[in-house]
Amino acid sequence: MNHQLSDLTEEGLRAFVAEQLDRSRSRTVQLTDAVDTDDLVRQHSKLMSPLVWDYAHIGNQEELWLVRDVGGREPVRQDIDELYDAFMHARADRPTLPLLGPTETKAYVVEVRDKVLDVLDHVKLGGGRELVENAFAFGMIVQHEQQHDETMLATHQLRTGVPVLDAPEPPAGRRLARSEVLVPGGVFEMGTSVEPWALDNERPAHAVRVTPYVIDTAPVSNGDYLRFVVGGGYTDPKWWSEAGWAHVQKASLVAPRFWEQADGNWMRTRLGHRELLPLDEPVMHVCFYEAEAYAAWAGKRLPTEEEWEFAARFDPATGRTRRFPWGDESPGPQHANLGQRHLRPAPIGAYPAGASPLGVEQLIGDVWEWTSSDFKPYPGFRAFPYDEYSLVFFGNDYKMLKGGSFGTDEVVARSTFRNWDYPIRRQIFAGFRCARDPLPSELG
Secondary structure, eight states: OOGGGGGSOHHHHHHHHHHHHHHHHHHHHHHHHTSOHHHHHSOSOTTSOOHHHHHHHHHHHHIIIIIIIITOOOOSOGGGTTTTOTTTSOGGGGGGSOOOOHHHHHHHHHHHHHHHHHHHHHSOSOTTOGGGGGGHHHHHHHHHHHHHHHHHHHHHHHOOSSOOOOOOOOOOOOOOSOSEEEEOOEEEEESOSSOTTOOGGGOSOEEEEEOOEEEESSOOBHHHHHHHHHTTTTTOGGGSOHHHHHHHHHHTOOSSTTEEEETTEEEEEETTEEEEOOTTSBOOSOOHHHHHHHHHHTTOBOOOHHHHHHHHHEETTTTEEOSBTTBSSOOOTTTOBOTTSSSSOOOTTOOGGGOOTTOOOOOSBSSEEEEEEEEOOOTTOOOOSOTTTTGGGOEEEEEEEESOOTTSOTTTOOTTOOEEEOTTOOSSSEEOOOEEOOOGGGGO
16 A cells, blocks of 8 residues: 555556455454354453454444445444444443344444445545545545454454464564664654545654664564563562552563463463463563663663654655655565564564664564654644544553554554554553663764
């Protein structure tokens, strides 16, 4: 998916949208067909909805925006709108609702999709209506489904039982020539005003000045993080912020989520597989406070959102801001670990073709990366097409994550994409890399 969507003919754009809708639905079906009816309706964690709620919610959003709004068609199931409104019911309460059963849910989403494809065949994609310019509403719905697919993958991680998902192993890693990169700083264009399917909080593009800093070449690995764990990092308050230390004590944290010690070995559970902790993979399932504490222990800090995006997009040779670390082309399997192609983060050094011009690697895919920044609007922000996507979340409660994980689809994994969550959240596929201020000697 690229910003040359506007170069497609209307029929070419329709074909592209149909392909993206089909691709996202195939993934949803894979995630829901993999488990039995009991697992579909069960709540596997208070943090997550039952899988069957996500499935029907995907269909309901598609009906609201594409059947009713874009298409101007009669409602399919207006009676269930409130049940699947994410703002009406907390996740913990959703199992108590009179939800559609699995069979009814499948029939509903199929009926909605049939109507959506008919709308796609007939609606004019443009004509001055912002919602359909470059098929924006369709792109928004494709991204919504893919985001819920990643949420459902996280639900699979929280589910107990035998493994039900399968995928090939990621490519092998390699030893990196250096562990850090000096970023010279400068002015770059953060965000976007031209990416046709970018969501409101990514807009508009605006100039940001970044002072020089040093950033890790790769995400922090399990092996790196293990040294913090065995070195007493979770028992020494000096590495933790006040809020972080309070959370460690309240939640009795001793290691990343899904880690455990057994017979002298560190193990982790991953999508039903209990395995030796792979030391060369990026650490995952750590909250913001854990990332922040590790960085302090390592004599560093977390990068700001601006520093992360500068490292990912700025080309010092041309002074230009790229779409992706490797250039403007959409992600391929040689660039990044995305889209559930592999069911784990790839080892450090697995994607040399995905490096930024500065030599920073694995910025896209593998694990979401915590930054030190709060979720704030960009200058000139405008909520579109509804307040509940971004506007209601702005403030100091949420921390920004960048880059996407192995469970993030390429249609979402833009360098400009902004993810946010509470600083205590660990069920998401999140890790981090560190940054620091340069020494005077490094600035020459």
